[in-house]
Amino acid sequence: MATVLDLRGLTCPEPVLKTRECLSASHPTLLEIRVDNMASLENVSRFLVKNGYAVEKEEEEKNTWKITASGSGTVVADLDDSEYVACGTGTRKTLVLITSETLGVGDDTLGSGLMGNFLATLPELGKELWRIVLLNGGVKLAVKEGKALDGLQRLAAQGVSVYVCGTCLGHYGLLEEKKVGETTNMLDIVTSLSLADKVIRP
Numbered sequence: 001m002a003t004v005l006d007l008r009g010l011t012c013p014e015p016v017l018k019t020r021e022c023l024s025a026s027h028p029t030l031l032e033i034r035v036d037n038m039a040s041l042e043n044v045s046r047f048l049v050k051n052g053y054a055v056e057k058e059e060e061e062k063n064t065w066k067i068t069a070s071g072s073g074t075v076v077a078d079l080d081d082s083e084y085v086a087c088g089t090g091t092r093k094t095l096v097l098i099t100s101e102t103l104g105v106g107d108d109t110l111g112s113g114l115m116g117n118f119l120a121t122l123p124e125l126g127k128e129l130w131r132i133v134l135l136n137g138g139v140k141l142a143v144k145e146g147k148a149l150d151g152l153q154r155l156a157a158q159g160v161s162v163y164v165c166g167t168c169l170g171h172y173g174l175l176e177e178k179k180v181g182e183t184t185n186m187l188d189i190v191t192s193l194s195l196a197d198k199v200i201r202p
Contacts, residue, residue: 007019008035008036013188015044017187019033029070031067034060035065041067042183043183043188048071093131095130097199100136101141102114103202116150122155122160131162131192133163139165142179152180152181163184165186
């Protein structure tokens with residue numbers, strides 16, 4: 001019989017936390033989870049997949065999705081820890097936290113160009129560059145065509161993980177427009193910040 005979780009009405013990062021609590025407490029082999037926003041749908045599904053579950057998603061009605069997950073019930077990955085270890089050993093992990101479309105203040109056109117140049121130059125960090133996190137207005141960089149998006153897509157293709165705040169995308173009405181990166185939640189972001197050896201905030 002399926003373990004049923006109703007996570008509707010919960011905001012980031014509660015749906016992932018509740019799912020983690022359920023896995024840790026009862027190790028279910030079959031789950032039926034309901035959520036009411038796209039960010040929760042992506043975040044919960046991604047967490048379940050990381051823990052070895054096969055996931056099916058179905059929109060039952062407007063703004064309500066059912067996630068059906070089946071697996072062994074053995075928790076194998078807690079949030080970002082296993083992904084962090086998988087990045088390799090002996091290399092410092094640098095995280096870049098971007099909270100705006102522009103770099104600096106004074107002139108937005110100049111700032112936009114500088115941000116594009118900044119992202120194009122980040123590969124100079126080499127293997128130390130681990131993750132880019134986009135928050136608040138920074139999520140627009142994962143949507144808007146231009147040099148900044150091109151830079152993010154190149155970095156993602158090179159193996160740099162790009163995390164895009166799901167709550168922020170939802171606030172700006174951009175969940176369906178994202179062109180690069182993983183939609184994520186505040187728990188994953190805080191965990192990433194704690195795991196990073198160095199954080200750069202331009």
